Amino acid sequence: MIDHQFGGAWTEQKLEALKHYLTAYRLIFTQNEKARFFKTIYIDAFAGTGERKTADVSDEASLFDPEELPELDAYKKGSARIALELSSPFDEYIFIDKKKEHAAQLESTIESDYPQLTSRCKVMQGDGTKLLAEICRNRDWKKSRAVVFLDPYGMNIEWALLKQIADAKAIDLWLLFPMGMGANRLLxxxxxxxxxxxxxxxxxxxxxxxxxxxxxxxxxxxxxxxxxxxxxxASFDQIGEFLIGRLKSIFSGVAPTTKALFNSRNNPMYLLCFAAGNQIGAPTAVKIANHLLGK
Known part of the structure; x- marks a missing residue:
């Protein structure tokens, strides 16, 4: 089921869903005796500066209407601050951004605004897809669990990366899939x-x-x-259903509800989706995420 939301307010809706999920996630790992064994990690592969606005425009910009680019710019970001401001913080934070100046600004923001978390944070400068793939391959997931937030511009995300995330069997994924901003433009x-x-x-x-x-x-x-x-x-609903079917083929659980996010001109931009990689934790994770996506 796709929940349609209109107008620029979807940025707030996207971030509210993430905030409530991260809060519930940390509650599980602090109150459940068995879950306390795991180290919890928050990963943002396109972190920007940690603020709501950046000047990063993807290489796919030629696909977009020039009038849409300022809106794309305005929708970034806020997710880093939301993760850092949780009352129960993650054990580790990994923020990635392609631009050196963005990574430097985020690092400075963490040091000045969240000094108590600096030892838990790692800011990486480079290609988010490649660095995230390396993390998925090299981390000992028997002892760790993670939430990955993928909020890219354009079509930076390819199936190979989603498969690596799923194969870790330990990662919950929040994905902003480029519906109107990517897939539909190519069809x-x-x-x-x-x-x-x-x-x-x-x-x-x-x-x-x-x-x-x-x-x-x-x-x-x-x-x-x-x-x-x-x-x-193919309607937007059909494209979304196809995507959910594909995610179900590799993840242990996928929220059946998604949230279509529209811009101020009522054109669909992204589809907010959730998938869980761990078989044991997936039912609970999907239940929470599905509720948030349907609000």
Whole structure:
């Protein structure tokens, strides 16, 4: 089920859902005797400066209407502060940003505003997708549990990374999937996408099955050609359902409810989704996240 939200207020809704989930998550790991064994980690792979506004625009900017770019800029960020301001903090925080100046500003913010947490925080400068993949591969997940927040610009996230997150069997994932800002832009209306777009969609969904899911034969055939033309047959709800189905194929649990986030012109930008990697913890995690997504 997709819960549709309109207007710029979705930034607050996104961050409120994250805040309430992190609060509940830490409560579980402090009150449950068995859960106390684990080290809890919060990871933000696109952390920005920790403030609500940055000047980072992705390489996918050419896909967007120029009028949308200021809105994209204004929606970042706030998630780092929310995680740092929890009454029950995580044992470890990992913040990643591609830009050196952003990482430096976030580091400075932590030192000045959250000095009691500096020993728990690590700010990394570099490609968020690559560094997060390394963390997923190299961490001893038998002793750790994590919440990963992926709030990228454009289509930085590919299926290979989501698979690595799921394979850790220890990570809860909050994902802002680029619905209107990415996937839908690549799905041409009157024909299948060109090769470059098709390859990008396959890397995003981890399968070429999107082709048969989102396109159907045209009822208006060409009298002079034997070729069957295909046209787009995919609503935003259908794209979201396809994504949820794909996530269910690799994660132990996926919240059935998602939140479609619209910009001030009522155009869908992102789809907020939740998936849990640990089989034991997934039912509880999904129940909490699903409730928050449906609010």
């Amino acid at each position: 041409k209306r009157d024909s299948t996408p060109p090769q470059s777009f098709s390859e990008k969609l396959t890397r995003m969904f981890g399968t070429p099955e999107w082709h048969s899911a989102f396109y159907k034969p045209s009822t208006q055939g060409d009298f002079f050609s034997d070729e069957i033309s295909l046209i787009k047959d």
